[in-house]
Amino acid sequence: MLDQAEISDDGSVVLMFGTVGGDWLQAQLASAVPVPLDPAGSTQFYASMPLYLLEVRYDLVDVTAIGGPTSFGTSIEGALLGLEGTWVRIALADGGRPAALFDNLFGPAIDVGVVSIEPAAPDAGQFLNSLDPLDPVTGVADATEQEIENALRSSSTLDEIAVYDVGQGSANGLISNQEVVCYFDFGGGAAPNTFTFPPALTSFCQCNSPPIILSHWDHDHWSSEGRDTRVHTQTWIVPRQTSNSTKRAPHHSSLIKAIQAAGGSILVWPFGLSTKRIGQLEISLCTGSSKNTSGLSLEVHPPTGVTGLPVLMPADAGYDDLRVIPASGQHDAILCPHHGGRSNSPSIPQPPSGSYQRLIYSYGPKNTYKHPLFNTYDPHHLADWFDNRTGVTKPTPPPHIVRNTEDRTSKGLGHVGFDWTTSASTSALACGADLDIQQK
Known part of the structure; x- marks a missing residue:
């Protein structure tokens, strides 16, 4: 999920994605085991998620082309809003667009290459949405x-x-x-x-x-x-x-x-x-x-x-x-x-x-x-x-x-x-x- 987007005076856009490891996600989908509801099990589950931040820089025109011409919007504003609200699958490989991967908030960068950013499969998006503790239906209720x-x-x-x-x-x-x-x-x-x-x-x-x-x-x-x-x-x-x-x-x-x-x-x-x-x-x-x-x-x-x-x-x-x-x-x-x-x-x-x-x-x-x-x-x-x-x-x-x-x-x-x-x-x-x- 897009976590932050910064647009510079020179027109370049720095995108920061909050991500979870793809292998872990596929294992969760394959097992179909529900997320633990008890406090101890739930805390352990969330602590075990392999979380990363990924930063990649694009030109304005490249941002609107992410995921195809109509996936996230044809304007920079529409593209960024679409990325904020959509789970995406980011493929990494040597030779891709240079990017920096962080395996914790304060650690050093790992050099990677971004090959593609595409909308995630529906079952992956549905599962990841279910993990949000502030989901308006299943999550923490409004305070008074x-x-x-x-x-x-x-x-x-x-x-x-x-x-x-x-x-x-x-x-x-x-x-x-x-x-x-x-x-x-x-x-x-x-x-x-x-x-x-x-x-x-x-x-x-x-x-x-x-x-x-x-x-x-x-x-x-x-x-x-x-x-x-x-x-x-x-x-x-x-x-x-x-x-x-x-x-x-x-x-x-x-x-x-x-x-x-x-x-x-x-x-x-x-x-x-x-x-x-x-x-x-x-x-x-x-x-x-x-x-x-x-x-x-x-x-x-x-x-x-x-x-x-x-x-x-x-x-x-x-x-x-x-x-x-x-x-x-x-x-x-x-x-x-x-x-x-x-x-x-x-x-x-x-x-x-x-x-x-x-x-x-x-x-x-x-x-x-x-x-x-x-x-x-x-x-x-x-x-x-x-x-x-x-x-x-x-x-x-x-x-x-x-x-x-x-x-x-x-x-x-x-x-x-x-x-x-x-x-x-x-x-x-x-x-x-x-x-x-x-x-x-």
Whole structure:
């Protein structure tokens, strides 16, 4: 199943597939033995699945030709949506299109060749769909609004936000009294971008067993659970993202089962609930149809008694995929969509007037996707989010308005903090000196 697709400024497309070994799959189909339903047997079954990530690069025209001219759509958008929602069979052999295979999230690449990508046989697709713990019919039921509220009630009074330097990925701490009380995403550099994860980051703040709000099911937004498995015992609030056009790759199923086996909770965002305000947190279901654009976005409102505007955290959704398309002057800070990559953002909201507004980019240095893209950061610069990387001088620009997690200090970290104040001082999290906030 297509797990991620990144389109570069040069028009090339990097496809990342979440895959399961073909020999294992054929053995399961031949045996016709049902998947164990008891917790112990089910956990062992999912842990034994031979999972891989496969990355291959195509030109735009080649993507629309995958599987034949009508298999997945004749436009790039149609082809990618079709690949997100369809199980495919990928044949590997010497002499095929160069690709990289990873047998775990953080291991080295194995050089392989892709000979063909074709729709999987119906029985294979049906079996693999049955393994999804979030299947809308047989999987985890929707949470209630009350369950969502209960899980976040103690996390909804905040004074600071941290955008952590986790390399090419996203992990954000919502902070009260210098301790993380909730995470919005818990990802980081993985597979071909594992090298972007900073070695200096050796621990995450977990003293409050903070819940995790997962924006969507891209692995670079949850993969740091493999670096700190304590989060398996915590509460995860997740979008279902199961439809004809959006499903999960098998390693997502393995993660869900690991959380359940450890005693953690999976709260699936309720069907039909567009927006929920809990204290300073306002969570919304995005309106798009792809994995990037159909997950959860977050607005964090300033504390009571503090003059300020919300912070917008859209994850990989574009501005036009949000429940309410942001207008100019409505947010003191924005976490730029999709790490500064391609997104559905035909117009860029401008910052309000003032001296403390921030546009924040979360990405890894020298990442393979070349984020942030010029076609993203230049329009933001022209919309008055001043960015000195453009080399374009604007009249009396507000100083230093853009922050990047890539910009690491001598400590080897580039975390970015925001707290609705005009202070430029450095603050640090109480739980772990490794999570210093280097930039305000």
